[in-house]
Amino acid sequence: AQSVTQLDSHVSVSEGTPVLLRCNYSSSYSPSLFWYVQHPNKGLQLLLKYTSAATLVKGINGFEAEFKKSETSFHLTKPSAHMSDAAEYFCVVSSPPHSGGYQKVTFGTGTKLQVIP
Amino acid sequence: EPEVTQTPSHQVTQMGQEVILRCVPISNHLYFYWYRQILGQKVEFLVSFYNNEISEKSEIFDDQFSVERPDGSNFTLKIRSTKLEDSAMYFCASSARTTNEQFFGPGTRLTVL
Numbered sequence: 001a002q003s004v005t006q007l008d009s010h011v012s013v014s015e016g017t018p019v020l021l022r023c024n025y026s027s028s029y030s031p032s033l034f035w036y037v038q039h040p041n042k043g044l045q046l047l048l049k050y051t052s053a054a055t056l057v058k059g060i061n062g063f064e065a066e067f068k069k070s071e072t073s074f075h076l077t078k079p080s081a082h083m084s085d086a087a088e089y090f091c092v093v094s095s096p097p098h099s100g101g102y103q104k105v106t107f108g109t110g111t112k113l114q115v116i117p
Numbered sequence: 118e119p120e121v122t123q124t125p126s127h128q129v130t131q132m133g134q135e136v137i138l139r140c141v142p143i144s145n146h147l148y149f150y151w152y153r154q155i156l157g158q159k160v161e162f163l164v165s166f167y168n169n170e171i172s173e174k175s176e177i178f179d180d181q182f183s184v185e186r187p188d189g190s191n192f193t194l195k196i197r198s199t200k201l202e203d204s205a206m207y208f209c210a211s212s213a214r215t216t217n218e219q220f221f222g223p224g225t226r227l228t229v230l
Contacts, residue, residue: 032218043223044160044208051218090160094219103148103212104173105219107160 002027004093006108014116019063019078021111023091026072033074034092035065038110044090050074061085086115119143121222123209129228130199138194138225140209149192150210150219151184153177160208166192199229 007022025031035047048059055067061084065076074091091108122141130136142149151163165172166184181203183195192211196203206226210219 034218036221041226043206044221046221049218103219105150105162105210107152109159 002093002106004091004106004108006091006111008111010112012114013081016080019081021076021089023074024072025093027093029095032094035076036090037087039087081115083115088112121211121220123222123225127226132229133198136196136199138207140192140222141190142192142211143220146211146213148212151194152208154206201229204229
């Protein structure tokens with residue numbers, strides 16, 4: 001079984017200040033973890049992924065996330081917010097392939113990031 | 118870089134009509150998925166498909182829904198008789214057995230009037 005919890009439904013930051021979007025997960029397996037961004041009326045864009053290599057993962061647009069097994073967390077950070085970062089962010093946990101070969105993917109409820117000029 | 122594509126990007130239909138949403142997965146992938154996102158809500162799993170069979174489906178995926186791989190490239194989701202509550206963004210995804218990553222398409226926005 002697996003689940004993912006995004007602790008904040010809305011986060012508001014000023015432009016140029018740091019961003020922290022929180023995500024906690026639970027999984028019976030060694031999970032893979034992902035962050036996706038969704039701009040209004042757009043599809044899902046992969047920001048970054050953790051798949052059991054380095055625990056600090058760098059993604060696109062200056063985002064990074066750190067996998068902390070002891071805290072079961074995978075928080076997303078960015079040192080300096082830009083107006084274009086305003087969007088919804090989804091934390092996703094994926095199981096390893098089942099014996100049937102398919103993965104089980106579970107989405108968090110999303111965090112809407114507002115960037116104030 | 119290979120990507121998953123979906124058509125149409127936006128579909129408007131009348132309640133009770135049948136719709137078919139189309140997806141072209143990445144060519145060497147073998148596992149295919151559909152997800153749904155009702156406006157303002159989280160992305161929900163509908164169904165996974167492998168070797169011309171459904172591997173797993175959620176409780177949302179009732180008898181009104183069906184999936185098919187009609188040829189070597191397309192993967193379709195059919196809704197037989199659409200309801201207002203079927204209005205949502207539908208995402209297709211595909212994966213290879215050797216990775217834990219699913220690759221998502223851009224989505225089809227379905228509006229049922």
